[in-house]
Amino acid sequence: MPPPPPQQPAPAAAAASRAAMLNAVNTLASYSDTLADFLDQWNSVILDVASIAATFAVLIPGPDSDPKLALPAAEPQPDPAPEPEGENSPAPDQESQSEPSPPAPEPEPEPERDSVPSPPPPEPEKESLPNLAPEPEPAKEPVPNIAAPEPEPNAVPVPLPELTTPPAPAPNPSAADLELRCQKMNYRGLRRFFTAHVRGRERWLREVGPAALRGAADPAALVLRTVGRYYIRAESRDAEEACTLLLELYVRAGCPRRQGHDADLRQEAREGALSWRSRLVRVGNDGASGARGLAFFMAGFGVPAEFPALELYDLIVAADVAACTEVLKCSKLFVKKMLDVAIEMINKAMYLQAMRIILAFELQDAFPLAATLTLVVEKIEHDRKDESEDRASERDEEELALLSSISKCMEDHKLCPSEFSSFAEKIALLEVRVGKPAQALAGIKRKRTEDLVEQDAH
Incomplete structure (x- = not known):
């Protein structure tokens, strides 16, 4: 089974x-x-x-x-x-x-x-x-x-951050563009460039502008044709300020000119200055910018002989002397013209205005202060002889105000009036006559003042 x-x-x-x-x-x-x-x-x-x-x-x-x-x-x-x-x-x-x-x-x-x-x-x-x-x-x-x-003991390389130097700044393309426009004598392009950069970049233009203008083939013609007749009708406020700044930079650059400066350019500049003056006289108060622009224009291209000396002083005052004197002193032509203005003012008894011009433009070589102040005091005493005795007190106050203004002008330029003996003694004597001995200049002793008063009494 x-x-x-x-x-x-x-x-x-x-x-x-x-x-x-x-x-x-x-x-x-x-x-x-x-x-x-x-x-x-x-x-x-x-x-x-x-x-x-x-x-x-x-x-x-x-x-x-x-x-x-x-x-x-x-x-x-x-x-x-x-x-x-x-x-x-x-x-x-x-x-x-x-x-x-x-x-x-x-x-x-x-x-x-x-x-x-x-x-x-x-x-x-x-x-x-x-x-x-x-x-x-x-x-x-x-x-x-x-x-x-x-490796901690070898921690000496800690100054590694110091070795990392910042990368070198890339060249400014605007500076190269400005130089190229000046070299090519591109009038319209230069004007558009200054108009576009005048807002917010004035400091930069003052740094690179003078060197760029010197690189032009004919700096005077470049500036004159670029400015044109903007003072009659400028496209905009920026264009007006741009032209004023361009004239300032041209003066700062030393007013460079091409050798063999042609007469046509000088004539064109002369006509422009006179036309500009006529416009200011016709319009009236055009502000400090308009007066400063004309002052820079004449500093760069010369003051016409037809321009009145006293109006030239008024023009500088309107342009704000403190703001434009530093630029105007860069022009030898303009400083030479101011010598003639100071002489004419002294001859016309405009002593305070003359001292302002002398101190503002540093003309002490042509007008030594000690000799000039002595001359002013002598002229004041000479003019006093021709007046009656009835105006003696009023005349004392006028002379004291004038000499005090001159003293204040000297102090503004870091000068001590008490160092000029004849000038300081005259002020002290006038203060005694007017009854303001407390305002006597520092350094003048009261005994000296009393002796002056006794001499005057005899």
Whole structure:
């Protein structure tokens, strides 16, 4: 008789075996995860200990804290690692016990469908095994951390930020454009350039403008044709200020001219100055800018002989002497003309105006102050003889006001009037006559004043 067919296991036994296998797999997976977490924490502890040891080795150097001796101390730390390996050894036994549980190969497909998560168990095992091997590697990682602080004694290169010099500024294209327009004698282009940059860039134009004008083939013709007749009708306020600034820069540059300056250009400049004067006389008060523009124009191209000297003084006063004198002194032609103006003012008894011109334009070489003040006092006394005695007191007040104004003008130019004896004595005498001895100049003694009064009485 044939042997009886093998009895099929009961469904309950198969289900129990599968449940036992799943339980073992889950237990192994959770154990491997726990082991992996433990190893990660252990590695982090090793790294922290190594870094702390390296820090103390650098901060407190000594024979016991040699960083080379600290390395082996970190390596024996993984000795406890074999303990998890011993604990992990039962895992294969459990798998071997759970694997022969199914007696027949037929139910194998069912666990593959039902227990799809069964393949992962070997994976955590393989993942956990490499985690044990790299344990010595974290001990090697602190090596660069320990060696890195060693260069600290060579921290001399701290001045590295000082070595980093800022990049050289790029050349300003506007300056090159200005020079090119001047070299090409581009009148309209130069005027448009100044009009576009006159707002907010006056300081920059004053720095680069004079040199650019000197580079022109004929600077005088360039400036004269660029300015044109803007004083009659300018396109805008910016254009008017641009032309005034251009004339100022031309004077600051020293009024350069081409050799063999033609007569046509001089005649054109003369007609322009007289036309400008006529407009100012006709319009009246055109403000300081209009007067300053004409003053710069005549400083650059000459003062016409037909221009009255006294009007020239009024023009400078209207243009604000303090604001334009520094520029006007750059023109030799204009300073020479002011010598004639000062002489004419002294001859017409305009002593205060003459002293203002002399001091503002520094004409002390032609008009020494001591001699000039003595001449003024002599002329005042000479003019006094021709007047009646009835106006003596009124005349004293007028002379005192005049001399006091001259003294104040000298003080404004950092000069001490008391250093000029005849001038100071005259003021002191007039103050006594008028009855204002308290306003006597410093440095004049009261005794000297009394002696002057006695001399005058005799």
